[in-house]
Amino acid sequence: MSTPACLCPIRWRHLYAMIEGTRYEVEPSPVDTATSLLFRAWCTCCGTEYTHPFRLSATRHRAA
Numbered sequence: 001m002s003t004p005a006c007l008c009p010i011r012w013r014h015l016y017a018m019i020e021g022t023r024y025e026v027e028p029s030p031v032d033t034a035t036s037l038l039f040r041a042w043c044t045c046c047g048t049e050y051t052h053p054f055r056l057s058a059t060r061h062r063a064a
Contacts (some may be wrong), residue, residue: 013043015027029034
């Protein structure tokens with residue numbers, strides 16, 4: 001079974017995670033983080049689940 005792919009022109013450009021009812025911007029990470037082990041992330045544009053390690057975005061934690 002294959003993992004669904006992001007359908008956006010620039011794959012996985014904007015990601016978010018819902019953490020306790022708040023939406024946070026996240027970004028890909030080379031290794032698992034506490035956040036990626038406990039929560040799921042999705043592509044902001046197409047809604048595809050991101051199934052790889054991620055971390056909270058260093059530039060902006062809360063997404064609009």
